[in-house]
Amino acid sequence: MFAFPTNDGLTLTAIAWPHDEFHRFRSDIEGNYFDTLRMMPSLAERLPAARRAERFTGMADVPNFFRQPFGPGWALVGDAGHHKDPLLARGISDAFCDADLLAAAVDDGLSGQRPMLEALARYEQLRNERAMPDNELNLAMAHLIGWDSPDVLRLRAALRNNPTQASRFFAANMKVIPHEAFFNPDNLQRVIAQAGMRQEQLATMLD
Ligand SMILES: Cc1cc2nc3c(=O)[nH]c(=O)nc-3n(C[C@H](O)[C@H](O)[C@H](O)COP(=O)(O)OP(=O)(O)OC[C@H]3O[C@@H](n4cnc5c(N)ncnc54)[C@H](O)[C@@H]3O)c2cc1C
Structure with a gap:
């Protein structure tokens, strides 16, 4: 929540x-x-x-797919070409990244650097290479795999009263900052120390 x-x-x-x-x-x-x-x-x-100000809005239709995002005279970016569970909150960033890659591909096609359909095929390839790893991670996280392991629960307990590090934890998980910017021995040691936990609890959190 x-x-x-x-x-x-x-x-x-x-x-x-x-x-x-x-x-x-x-x-x-x-x-x-x-x-x-x-x-x-x-x-x-x-x-x-509290007072409820709006009607409830809900959804369960969050398919995960990659579509071929082009054909003669058309191309897709964002959710239309690659939809995913919202867990990692990647959708808006992905849509911008797709638009950037597509703009470069269309420029290649229009300027005659390569045939348009070849440029669009390259757009699909680059989109998939960029988005697939995040997609795998997103799918695993959407299944809540490992979310309640003892180490994760300990780390979350350590972050409970530490809003700065808690923000960095979520930013690292959502790729807003590099994963290792939070999940490195020095930083985890700091989190553990700030929470007054024992140092032995550090080792497994890096796995
Ligand atoms: C519960 C939930 C939470 C999310 N949270 C986040 C988050 O925190 N961060 C994040 O990055 N992403 C989040 N997302 C995902 C994000 O909202 C989408 O990935 C993103 O909006 C996709 O942008 P888009 O432009 O591809 O598609 P859309 O935002 O769906 O835009 C498509 C637009 O096209 C219009 N349209 C459709 N058909 C036609 C037509 N025939 N003619 C003209 N217009 C048409 C639609 O009305 C719509 O306005 C969340 C998604 C859900 C469901």
Whole structure:
């Protein structure tokens, strides 16, 4: 779940549940939504005084696919060509990266550096090479693989009262900063020390 400020002084709160739970969740959207929010103490405290400002919006249709993104006279960027589970929050960045690659390919075609269809085929190849590794990671994370291992839970506990490092943890997982900028021995040692945890707990967190 997450919460952040949005328009007109309102706060957006969102929750996600495993896909298998969709029909159970939908049988009582409001009840299940608030029960979920109440699991987070800082939100639970604020809920009694909160007013719901909008209708609920939900979705379960988040397919994962790569399509051929071009043909004679047309090309696709963003979700139309490569859709994915929103877990890693890559969609907007991917759409911009695709647009950048496609612009270069179309320029190659129009300026006669190579035939247009060959330039577009190269666009597809570069798009796939760039997006596939993130896609694999995204799929693994969307299955929640390893999210509740003892090491991950310990690391999250260590980050609980450390908003600076918690932001870096999410930025590293979402590739906003390099993975090793957070997951390196010195930094993890700092996180452990700041949380007052024992040094022996450090070793396995680097795996
Ligand atoms: C719950 C959720 C959370 C997400 N969170 C994040 C996040 O935190 N960060 C992130 O980067 N991404 C996030 N995403 C993904 C992100 O929203 C999309 O990947 C991104 O919006 C894709 O941009 P796009 O331009 O390819 O497609 P879209 O944003 O879908 O734009 C396509 C546009 O084309 C219009 N359109 C469709 N058909 C036609 C037509 N025939 N004629 C004219 N117009 C048409 C549509 O109305 C739409 O406005 C999230 C997605 C979901 C579902």
